[in-house]
Amino acid sequence: MFHFTAIVTLLAVMFYFYTSMQVARARVAYGVKAPAISGNPDFERIFRVQANTLEWMPIFLPSLWLFAIYLSDVFAAGIGLVWILGRVLYMTGYAEAANKRGTGFAIQMVAVALLWGGAIYGVVSKMLHV
Amino acid sequence: MFHFTAIVTLLAVMFYFYTSMQVARARVAYGVKAPAISGNPDFERIFRVQANTLEWMPIFLPSLWLFAIYLSDVFAAGIGLVWILGRVLYMTGYAEAANKRGTGFAIQMVAVALLWGGAIYGVVSKMLHV
């Protein structure tokens, strides 16, 4: 079983849900009524945090789970936590200013690269050794 | 095996695909040519239904499956059907007016909260009892 990866998956889902709630709050705070998604730069930055997190979910989750299945549940979960940390820093940075989103983005990108690279290494070595 | 959850997953995917087809139809009906995604409020509401359904897929699917794996295939599938129902109501409401999207949205949110809460309960209790 992959208990640790399951927990980290649910934490990542919760964090991503939180970024959606921030968009709903920002709609009220900056007076941007649905269905509009532009018109105020403060709103747009918060909207982009959620949109960018969404954009990374189909990269993060498959890489996380294939790493867990082919290499290690515990290591997948550990790197997954680093990914969440990077996304949190990206969110807090981007909310302040567009050019403060770099550090968090880099951290989560390195985390995903490790998951993806580990997963492909795991699959290919399994295929070659059978 | 998780036959019921598999079926509900394929139904949710089909419903989500249907919301995408609605966007393609609305492009023609309201004369909003790709790659534009704004300019007509009727089009924008239909576009937002699809975008919002997409936004919820990475919350719904992992919660659904972890609930199914850790608690119950049949209950996961049942709550998953409620989620789809909520999304359908959200779609039909939002297509009429932006302020008619609340009921369906609330239903699908409660369904996801049950799936997420059940999943985290399932994982944690498995970890503590082993």
Place this chain on the structure above:
Amino acid sequence: MFHFTAIVTLLAVMFYFYTSMQVARARVAYGVKAPAISGNPDFERIFRVQANTLEWMPIFLPSLWLFAIYLSDVFAAGIGLVWILGRVLYMTGYAEAANKRGTGFAIQMVAVALLWGGAIYGVVSKMLHV
């Protein structure tokens, strides 16, 4: 195990990541600063390639995996490769002009229809034969 499907999943994730990198590059090339996502039609087409690929990931990945689990790992992977090929043609076509995106789109849609149809056939026949 589902080695071939795992490999194709990681390739699809990498291709999708590549479309995101194209958006970052196009931001610089066409001077569209974050968080803006419109203002230049060349940028908007490249942005829509990434957005549309994202939109299809929650259709493609669940259909691919349920096909692999219920029918065949090798066939899932083969059709998955056709899907990636269709997405590549869609990307290169759309980058040139909005009306050149049809062929690639049709190919990836047929691939997904086969995966979805095969998966639902697989699940239902398993349920009826047990």
